[in-house]
Amino acid sequence: MHEHMLISVMEQLTRVEQEIRRWKVLAMAAGAGLGLVVLLGAAGGKVAEEIRATRFVVVDAHGAPRGGLHVGTDGRSSVTLTDQRGRPHALVFVEADGRPGLALYDQAGRPRTLWGLDTEGTPALVLNDQGGTMRARVFVRADGRPGVDLYDQTGKLIWRAP
Numbered sequence: 001m002h003e004h005m006l007i008s009v010m011e012q013l014t015r016v017e018q019e020i021r022r023w024k025v026l027a028m029a030a031g032a033g034l035g036l037v038v039l040l041g042a043a044g045g046k047v048a049e050e051i052r053a054t055r056f057v058v059v060d061a062h063g064a065p066r067g068g069l070h071v072g073t074d075g076r077s078s079v080t081l082t083d084q085r086g087r088p089h090a091l092v093f094v095e096a097d098g099r100p101g102l103a104l105y106d107q108a109g110r111p112r113t114l115w116g117l118d119t120e121g122t123p124a125l126v127l128n129d130q131g132g133t134m135r136a137r138v139f140v141r142a143d144g145r146p147g148v149d150l151y152d153q154t155g156k157l158i159w160r161a162p
Helices: 002-043
Strands: 055-059 065-071 077-082 088-094 100-105 111-117 123-128 134-140 146-151 157-161
Touching: 002 100, 002 111, 002 123
Parallel strands: none
Antiparallel strands: 055 065, 065 077, 077 088, 088 100, 100 111, 111 123, 123 134, 134 146, 146 157
16 A cells, blocks of 8 residues: 555656646746846846846736745745736745745645755655645655655654655
C-alpha cells in the first residue's frame, strides 16, 4: 500500500511540476512584459535608462489590478498574478536572503503549492489541502538524499520515505 501511495504522490508531483513550469514561464513573461510596458509607457517610446519604484501594478482594460511587481519592507521581491477579482494565483518571489520560491493558489485564493529553497538552500515542494494544511512534502536533504513526507488532515506526519 505504501508503494501505491508513493507512486500516486510521484504522479501528482509530476503534474504539479508541469504546472509550476507553465506558471514560471507565465510569470517571467508577465514580469518582462510589465517591465517593457513601464519603460515604453513612461518614456513615450524612448527607452529610459532607469526607472525606480518599490511597486508596479498591472491592470486590465477596466482598470482592475491583475498583477504586479513589488518589493516589500522586509526585502522580499515578488511578481504576483491575480484573477479578475484580484485574488492571487501565482507568486514568484525572492526572499531578502536570496532564497527563491513559487507559490500557486487555488480559485479561492488559498495557497496550495509552494516550491522553493529552505534556509539551508535545499529544494522542497509542499502540497497543501484546501484548508491550507500541508499534506505532502518532497525535498532533497543537504547531503543529496531525497525525501517524501505525507501528513494527515491535522498536519501530523504519517509517512516518511526514506
